[in-house]
Amino acid sequence: MRDSREPIERFLLMTTSQSVIPIALPATGEEEWHAVREPILRGWLTQGPKVAAFEQAFATRHQVSHALATTSCTTALHLALVALGIGPGDEVIVPAFTWVATANVVLYCGATPVFADVDPVTFTIDVADALARVTARTRAVIPVHLFGACADVEALRAGLPKDVILIEDAACAAGASYKGHPAGGLGDMAAFSFHPRKSITTGEGGMLTTNRADAAETANRLRNHGASLSEEQRHLGAKPYLLPDFNLLGFNYRMTDVQAAIGLVQLAKLDRFITERAHWAAWYGERLACLPWLRLPAVLEGHAWQAYVTSVDPKSAPLPRDVLMDRLQQQGIATRPGTHAVHKLGYYRTRFGLKPEDFPNAHACDVNTMALPLHNRMSAEDYERVVSSLCAF
């Protein structure tokens, strides 16, 4: 017999009743579904009033003067580098253990990524190692707030020459804070991600934030093909029939109003999501403390718990990490490596002649980290299942 349910209902049933506990699942539902009606019925689909409202709300929540919505965190990072004038001949220091996009954006600008090792406890950039790699060509550092824990930006700033720019890769850090200050305003510019693996999502999407009016103005134009007026300004202005001037080599990195409508609903839930995640992270901490072979993530002040990333001790673990992950998958529990060591990826290995041991902590994180399921659609029974399966090894 044919299933008469709407595809969306069938999908929701599939995702909520599946036997594998996913590593992440966006907490979207009826409210987001209703929110997209307005732009769809109104017919304003590309960057417009919803994007403006989302930017305003995001800037307020993260206590920054400017927020610009983009198609992804990758494009927000790219915009930041271009807006701040990074180009050929420049070096940009990035951590070796991060998502590949952090380094790729440096290459997009014709600049050179210079890797630094990471702190194996916090998974963020090793400040001493980063500072040791500063040369006369260093124009910027991109500290990554990996898994929702902020990098030690104060120590970085204190050790860097004054003219070196700090760009936060805050892909995982919506709602995170550092010494009481929200991520997004800790450096010159910052980039957030709304990919579905992040705490709040717009499907794909990103946000560029800054307190620098000059950089915001340039990035705003670069995001829209380099146009001196946004589509909204032009359509609502006195002469909508005239095209503006284009005096920058820009891109099309605009978010749609449909995405922003989802983003507004998600942003309103961000604090609840973080509170719930922090609760379950603490619970994991208590329940898994008895496993001597599993190092649990550091509990840092202001952590936003985008992911719960453990490390499997290769010397004392009952099984190698990859075998453990396979066994857990067979038991219906999804796990993933925290992220990857970019210097070990084929493109970087070949182009820059890098070896795993060049960044020993990043290499160790690459092979030992194991993220456990943590998201806002998990039940108490799901968490209990993860813990019992791990304790049974």
Ligand SMILES: Cc1ncc(COP(=O)(O)O)c(C=O)c1O
């Ligand atoms: C640390 C980090 N930087 C950048 C990105 C890229 O984000 P997006 O997928 O929104 O481009 C990610 C995505 O996973 C990430 O984890």
